[in-house]
Amino acid sequence: MITVLLADDDALVRAGVAMLLSREADIEIVAEAVDGREAIDLTCRHRPAVVLMDLRMAVMDGVAATRTLTGAELFPGDPYRPRVLVLSTFHQDETVAEALRAGASGYLVKHVISQGSARDLAAGIREIAGGGHYLHPAVTGGVIAAVAATPPCAGEPRPGPLDLLTAREREVLRNMALGYDNGEIAARLYLSQATVRTHVSRIIMKLGVHGRTQAVVLAYQNRLVPPGPPA
Template identity: 50%
Template sequence: MAITVVLADDQALVRSGLCMMLSVHPDLDVVGEAGDGAETVKLARELTPDVVVMDLGMPGMDGVEATRRLTADDFTPDPDYTAKVLILTGLGDDEHVFAALRAGASGFLLKDAAPGELATAIECVAKGNGYLAPSITRGVIAGFTDRPAPARPVAGLLDRLTTREREILTLMAYGLTNEDIAGRLHLAMATVKTHVCRIIMRLEVHDRTQAVVAAYQNKLVVPGSGPPG
């Protein structure tokens, strides 16, 4: 079954070029196009695509705010649908990268990437994994290294997470695997993987282990207790 894609970019010529690039991949199906953030959110709610390829510098509602709305808990009543967002932009500085990842993006790719890399990134994100362009990975890793797991609670840290992400982080902290979480919450594995990826990105930690450490440090869970329910 083909991966459905919505393209969001304020330049029609760019969208047309992306459509042509992706048309050679039979497993990818562009089902819609949008020219600004508000239109993207509306279209994604109507079409529920597997992946939204999102530009950052759009008029009105920009790509960061659109991403934040797409990844919010109340975006759709379907608990097993998560709008996976792949940022495709020419803005590759650390500020834009971290803003997009904190907003809930699952991947980040620059517009000077090779055509085949876009398809690879879309497929990766659709499976619930994260994707960072090799050209910016070093900067992101360095940024995360500069932001180690806190030695003490950080006010408001967990407020970056949605209600569903807090629920999943709680289960992670109690030692449940992705498979365990999927079964407990009746979610698809790809959905759980997407949430875990977002949790790590939003908390700006290195990995799953540090996310769990942050959960304990910020009293989301209490040592010695068991998982809820």
């Protein structure tokens, strides 16, 4: 069962999400928060696998809450880290990029709720709960260009972080940034999936990022992959 905490200051949105996810046998909402601070408190109490996070909330916004939830300070010495899936009406490229840089593993726009379909929402939850990342098609194209145009900010790895990677790790990261999953990367590079998983873990560790999504962000910021569709 994938446990989910829902953070949104709009009671109607929370009710809509709860209704949609109630149809999914493998997903359960364990708590609801009305702002970022409450989301942090309830995450510490319930330890959900995924936090569905709105961006614009009082007391503490979703970006600040995401940065706290995915950082090392909240659970020192504890391997537990919630995965954050942003669910917001805002889909400007820089807004999405800011959420990803804060540690979010995915981004969905709220019109998936207004359309009355749980398909994208459930798919996003399952993908990031399994260690992947998920960007809704409405934001995928432009966000890469926004991320690539923004230099790493304070608190992120120092300039030249990709220099820490071996040639093979850079090649694995390049394929991650192009959107290939571990199985596809294994096939493209003639490696076993276990070897690819090891490379991905080492990449994340060496870059000092929170997960696969931030590693991909860093790859674009450092021009390992040019913005735009793969050739």
